Amino acid sequence: MELQMGAVESRFADLIWQNEPISSSELARRSEQLLGWKKSTSFTVLRRLCQKGIFQNTDGVVTSLLTRQEFYAMHSQKYVEETFQGSLPAFLAAFTMRKGLTPEEVSQLRRMVAEYEEGK
């Protein structure tokens, strides 16, 4: 499993790294303050990070398996690429409406934008 974390997740992870060992209920209380998450959301994210092998939750006490330095050394990407299972509901006023551009199309578009000059 690839070790990746999103920007929001990494703030949550920092909470653990800074305060470990920390009880899971205390962690939930703090992330509620910091991130505005509900308890259940914190537990969901914690479970996911534990499954990735970054942290462990033993009898309600959360500790890290990888230090912050170890974790960031293992990957360079800063965000999680995650697919949606199923699609977004159709009525979302989404910023884009797309089905993956091919790399050629992307470079073609980028060239078009780069070559564009106002007034031409």
Place this chain on the structure above:
Amino acid sequence: MEAIFLKLLNMGITAGWLALAVMALRPLLKKAPRWSMGVLWAFVGVRLVCPVSVKSGLSLIPSVQTIPQDIMTTNTPAIHTGITAVNQVVNPALAQSFAPSPVNSANPMQILVFLGTIIWLAGMGAIALYTIVSVLRLRRKLREAVPMGDPIWVCDRITTPFLLGLFHPRIYLPSFLEETDRTYVLAHEKAHLQRRDHLWKILGFILLAVYWFHPILWVAYGLFCRDIELACDEKALKALGPAAKKPYSDALINCSVSRHTIAACPLAFGETGVKERVKHVLRYKKPTVWAIGAAAVVCLAAALFLLTNPMGTHIEDKLADFLEEQIRLHNRSAQTGDNFVAVDYRVLDTETDGSETTVYLWVMCLEYRQEEGALVQEAGAHIPTVITVQNQAQTYHLVEYWAPRDGSYYTGDIQQKFPAALWGKALDGQRYAGEQEKACRAKAEEHFSQQSLAGQYAILDWIYDSGVYSSDPSMMAGSQYLITDNLELLDTENENPLLSSWHSVGQLEQFQLDAQNFDALLELSPIWRDGFSAQTLRQDNRSAFRLTVQKEEDTALFYVLQQTDGAVYLAYGYEDGDHTHIRWIFQLNQVTLPGNVQAAPASDASLEKTYSFWDGEDILHTASVSLHDDGTFQFEFSPLSSYIGFGSYRQEGDRLILETQDGKFTYVFTIEQDCLIFDGERSSDMVWFSGLTDGARFV
């Protein structure tokens, strides 16, 4: 529920026309500000939501009620698309496949509509379920989002920025979004917020879910979503200024690269959305006053021509027949004798309220008679009329027949009764007068020409022989034909029709002679009598009638041609696809009616002679009694009856009594000078077809 489904089908079809028009206008509005497309799509939405609309003579919508609400119960299911060609193709098939039959208990159309309703409901349920599930899934992911200043939230688990929520919509940004792109993304999303696009899109989606069976609307929804984005890009750029074009485009591309497939809109047709948008963004200039004006004009015109409903000028055949009958009844004032009342009406509009239908008409009623072959108009009326009928169990009943009072009341009455939109037409007597008069005249001409065709004919001579058959056309000599008032053709092979019976050949139908249906059938190796040719026959033709009849393996073809000079020709041939041809053409000679033929001068005291009866109207209402000097008689009731009464007669005072040989029937006449008066009360009942009534005069 079925009624709702049918209503929705009709609204969907109507909106489909509008949607097609909007799609056609879309490329034309490329240079115009994009909000104009939004307005046009809103019209489509209005059509889908609103069951009623203002009526206008300008409306380009072919029909607002393609599928009649009574399609489940009618004997002849038919659709009214407003496009004749479509109706002609579809309706015969509908009538054939879905007409109720007395054998089956359920009407096939009813089953079809019922199944359709079930499928429609199931489809809506499926879409609703799918939507709810995906919203819940998304919401679960968004629980991990963190606020970044109202109303912006950042989330790890989304890959595209979007706006979500009905009443307090939030902008969600993926956490990986670069700082540089963020400005433009936010400008775009805020433009969405200001335009209330989240609401429009939800509305559009709900409509699509209801009308999910309508393929045109799926395409329309896809284009609608795209136009929303384009309009929103324009708005955002207007706020950001032209310098933002490049970075804005970059942000657009960045948000669409290499992430995993996500169908933000199920109708994302490939990547063209982004391409189109990037191009649109780079090309964007503040619209000129002209472009704005043009867009406004297009929108207004679309509203005028496409948002309005056509006038209810279509009425079904059954109602048309009923109206004509009612008009005839109400205008039969001076109708006398042989006068023909020609009725023509123009439907200005119809209104339906439950089972009641009100029809607004311009009625013209003209009376004609024929004098020496020429039409003479006797009396007439031309008047705006309102007829209200009730449709119960497939039959119409008159509720009200209204016509304005004369003189100073006239205008006021019309303004009170007609809707204001129709005042112009109802008060303008000249508007339809010319064409209505023409129509009436044509009807009268047709009437009199058909009437004068009725009669008994004998073959005078042949004028055309195809030359491919060995038998001589003269073998047909002596054949007689009878054409009734309602254009039934009868034939007999015996020279004396009174000694034989008439056989119905079939019903003649009027048609228009042309080179294709006439000249082309006369091209074998023809033998023409001098002075005749296909062209001359066709040119001199006043009216032509045809019928076909299946005779063993062949389909026999009869044409009856009534010429301008009064001559009547009978063409006989065979219908066989490309080999259809005419074998013979005979000139017919009208023979005097039996009533006159038999009226030979009588010897004084003797009763021996043939007495004939004709009621003077219907050619079938003829009968004859022949009294022979050996005390026997022969009684013919009607050309349609093969029964001939034989027996003996006796005289009792001024009463003549005929008894048939089998003793079953007795016929009694009163003797009056040279004629016999039928005594219906004392006679047996069996005088069918003849039109004989008590007091019928045999001369």
